[in-house]
Amino acid sequence: MTDVLLVEDDPLLREATQLSLERYGYEVRAVSDGQAGLAEFRERVPDVAVLDVMLPRLDGVALVRLIRAESRLPVLMVSARTDPVDVVVGLEAGADDYLTKPYDIPVLVARIRSALRRVTNTARSEPPEDDPVLRFGDLTVDTASMDVHRAGRLLDLTPTERRLVLEFAAEPGVVLSRMTLLERVWDYACGGDSRVVDVHVKRLRVKIGHERIVTVRGFGYKLAP
Template sequence: MMKRITVLIADDEAEIAELIALHLKKEGYHYVIASDGKEAIQAVQTQSIDLAILDIMMPKLDGYEVTRQIREQHQMPIIFLSAKTSDMDKISGLVRGADDYMTKPFNPMELIARVNAHLRRSLQMNQPAAAANKPIVEVGGLVIYPDQRTVRLYDETIELTPKEFDILYLLASYPKKVYSAENIFQHVWGEAYYESANTVMVHIRTLRKKLGEDIHKNKLIKTVWGVGYTFNG
């Protein structure tokens, strides 16, 4: 018997939460609605949540703090759905641990498409055989352990979000191969979207910072202008 997929909807706007719930129900998903950040954390602690859709500006605890607490114990996909629309808002959301970011007003069908893609990818990554078949990657001072989904650089553990890990592992597994932003998005997110290039760019930017490219002389991820990105280890 297949496991029931449960999605957390955390939004203090009841109409939006109910609209999302309606579309999730049509897809056959179970859902839990939280009207503030504390309720969202309680849901994660007491129920088996497979994916979270979080508003950022919520009462009691905002979406950033909810994400921080979730990430302490869980690697579920997190999608921010927010009225904050600037590029810096999106970058901040992704840096703080979200896997995706959509702005309000939004297209419910696009949101469901993204939910499906993230769940598909997450379920594949959680299959023991999937990680067991992937080799450890060692390049210079970088070591990537796919079974534990951990990264060490010069003997220091680097904390990455799930999507940052997947991007790094993809690039490092095939050094010198150039991936376009669209290729990376298709591999990591499992779907192609019109905003894919910008989403990948933001993740690459935060990944570079975490890898200390502003400190170390060697740049592990190289931009091939007009083409894409390659691992330069």
């Protein structure tokens, strides 16, 4: 059974979300503040975490940073804040996805399933018949192991970042639109926020080299061959 850590300070929303997710077959550990969420995470690492941004004792942004320092598990942030700055801050802290309140439970479930599929697909990727290692200057992408090296150094990438690199590496020089990346990497296009792509590309550039991913204004991104 999939273990979900839910950190939400609104008691009514926390209870309603927990009950709804349990009806979908998830095992849910629900707590009301960031410190309790951190304690639950460290006691037993969940399969996925759903964190509110505005939390007492330890806010969601600080919590996701602490989680990300110890684990690559998928993290979804939820918040009533819709300002682009808040979305960017949450994603740059290490969240894989960002969902604004009020949200429908089926949408939350779809996002959870999508996040879990990315992890599963990364773990189960099968090597191609030919050479699985793709090379782009000092960057090497092993499509069998999903390892990415830069100048011989293994990069610490999240599952989402690995999937993103793989999509770019599969079609070097080809412009991939934000909607295409949402559909391929996050498994959704309709209802997806393109800022999720922009922030993850920004984070990825820091790791693989800013010059490696080129922005094509009005279209999307491409990997420089």
